Amino acid sequence: MRCMRSVFVRVGLLVTLTAIFFGSSISAAGQKEWLVHSFDGTHGDQPMGNLIADSAGNLYGTAFQGGAHNWGVVYELVRPVPPKTAWTETVLYSFCSVGAACSDGSHPVAELITDDAGALYGTTVYGGSEDSGAVFKLTPPAKGQTAWTESVLKSFCETTVCLDGSYPQAGLVFGPQGALYGTTYNGGFGGNGYGYSGGVVFKLTRPGKYWSPPQPKSTERDCGPREKDIWGCTAKMPPQRCWRVIKQRFPTSI
Numbered sequence: 224m225r226c227m228r229s230v231f232v233r234v235g236l237l238v239t240l241t242a243i244f245f246g247s248s249i250s251a252a253g254q255k256e257w258l259v260h261s262f263d264g265t266h267g268d269q270p271m272g273n274l275i276a277d278s279a280g281n282l283y284g285t286a287f288q289g290g291a292h293n294w295g296v297v298y299e300l301v302r303p304v305p306p307k308t309a310w311t312e313t314v315l316y317s318f319c320s321v322g323a324a325c326s327d328g329s330h331p332v333a334e335l336i337t338d339d340a341g342a343l344y345g346t347t348v349y350g351g352s353e354d355s356g357a358v359f360k361l362t363p364p365a366k367g368q369t370a371w372t373e374s375v376l377k378s379f380c381e382t383t384v385c386l387d388g389s390y391p392q393a394g395l396v397f398g399p400q401g402a403l404y405g406t407t408y409n410g411g412f413g414g415n416g417y418g419y420s421g422g423v424v425f426k427l428t429r430p431g432k433y434w435s436p437p438q439p440k441s442t443e444r445d446c447g448p449r450e451k452d453i454w455g456c457t458a459k460m461p462p463q464r465c466w467r468v469i470k471q472r473f474p475t476s477i
Contacts, residue, residue, distance in 0.1 A: 259282075259300065259310050260300055260310050260312055262286060262289060263289075264288070264289045264293075265289065265290075266289060266290070266296065266298065266312050266314050267286030267288075267289040267290060267295075267296040267298050267312070267314065268286055268287070268288040268289030268293075269286055269287040269288050269289070270284055270285065270286045270287070271285075271286075271287055271332045271333075272284055272285050272331070272332055272333045272334040272335075272394065273334040274334065275334065275335055275336070275337065279302060280302040281299055281300060281301050281302050282299070282300040282302075282310075283297070283298070283299050283300075283315075283335055283337075283343065284297075284298060284300075284334065284335065285297050285298070285331035285332070285333065285334070285335065285345060286298060286331070287330050287331065287332055288330070290314060290317035290318065291314075291317035291320065292317055292318065292319040292320065293319075294317070294318040294319035294325055294329035294330060294350070295317075295318045295319075295329055295330045295331050295347065296314045296315070296316060296317050296318065296331075297314070297315045297316045297331070297335065297343060297345070297361055297371075298312055298313065298314050298315060299312070299313045299315055300312050300313075301313065315343075315361060315371045316361055316371055316373050318330070318331065318347060318350060319350065320373075324350075324352075324354060325349065325350035325351075325354065326350065326351060326352055326375070326378070327350065327357070327359070327373055327375055328347030328349075328350035328351055328356070328357035328359050328373075328375060329347055329348075329349045329350035330347055330348045330349045330350070331345055331346065331347045331348070332346075332348055332392055333345060333346050333391075333392065333393050333394035333395075334394045335394070336394060336395050336396065336397065338397075338401070340362075340363070341363045342360055342361060342362050342363065343360070343361040343371075344358070344359070344360050344361075344376075344395055344403065345358075345359055345361075345394060345395065346358055346359070346391040346392075346393070346394060346395065346405060347359065347391075348390050348391065348392055348408075349390070351375060351377075351378030351379060351380075352375075352378035352381065353378055353379065353380040353381060353385075353389075355378070355379040355380035355385060355389035355390060355409075355410075356378075356379040356380075356388075356389055356390045356391045356407065357375050357376075357377060357378050357379065357391075358375070358376045358377040358391070358395065358403065358405070358427060359373055359374065359375055359376065360373070360374050360376055361373050362374070376403070376427055377425075377427055379391065379407060379410065380410060385409065385410035385411070385420075386410065386411060386412065386423075387410065387423070387425070388406075388407030388409070388410035388411055388422060388423035388425055389407055389408070389409045389410035390407055390408045390409045390410070391405055391406065391407045391408065392406075392407075392408045393405060393406050398426070400428070400429070401428075401429050402426055402427060402428045402429070403426070403427040404424070404425070404426050404427075405424075405425055405427075406422060406423065406424055406425070407422045407423050407425065408422050409421075409422055410422060410423055411423040
């Protein structure tokens with residue numbers, strides 16, 4: 224099985240709503256770009272997150288829409304072997320493949336991360352058991368197989384008024400002992416009874432336990448953390464004032 228975590232890197236690509244471009248500087252006066260892949264909807268549409276690459280230069284990412292059910296995909300772009308120049312796209316997973324309510328997640332927008340066993344982890348904005356987003360894992364196919372296996376590690380808004388968060392829009396980061404950290408755009412304390420509040424910073428620990436720190440009280444309304452780093456910032460839409468969380472201290476019991 225491929226060991227991916229140590230060889231995966233973020234890739235400096237321009238990702239548009241329909242295509243992926245490489246770019247390189249060729250002179251002080253201009254840039255050169257060339258097309259890597261165009262999305263046709265069937266195999267993904269509207270890619271929004273960054274890409275990661277393995278040691279062979281193959282690219283992995285997510286698309287917000289498209290796929291077998293038009294609810295987004297995780298895809299791989301295989302680097303061509305010269306003299307060939309065309310990259311080959313493979314859809315590793317099409318979301319909303321489980322039930323009409325998309326309990327397996329739908330509409331991913333963030334980049335992926337990977338572990339030492341080559342599994343891919345990410346978030347979806349919608350879907351899950353409550354249609355409020357999910358954290359998912361894609362396990363590589365076993366020897367002799369071709370299908371990746373998707374599992375939902377966390378569905379959001381499973382608690383009263385979504386105190387556990389809802390609608391994650393950023394990716395994940397690994398912590399000690401394989402814990403996963405991330406943010407959600409909505410949910411948490413201080414909501415209006417329907418889960419619409421400032422969002423949460425969350426931690427997922429193996430084997431699937433869920434923890435979310437109490438949210439600090441503030442006189443200002445927090446419109447939701449968007450950064451994937453757990454030392455994130457919150458953004459507000461005008462005319463509201465903006466403020467930034469410089470550091471979030473966690474209890475020593477984590």
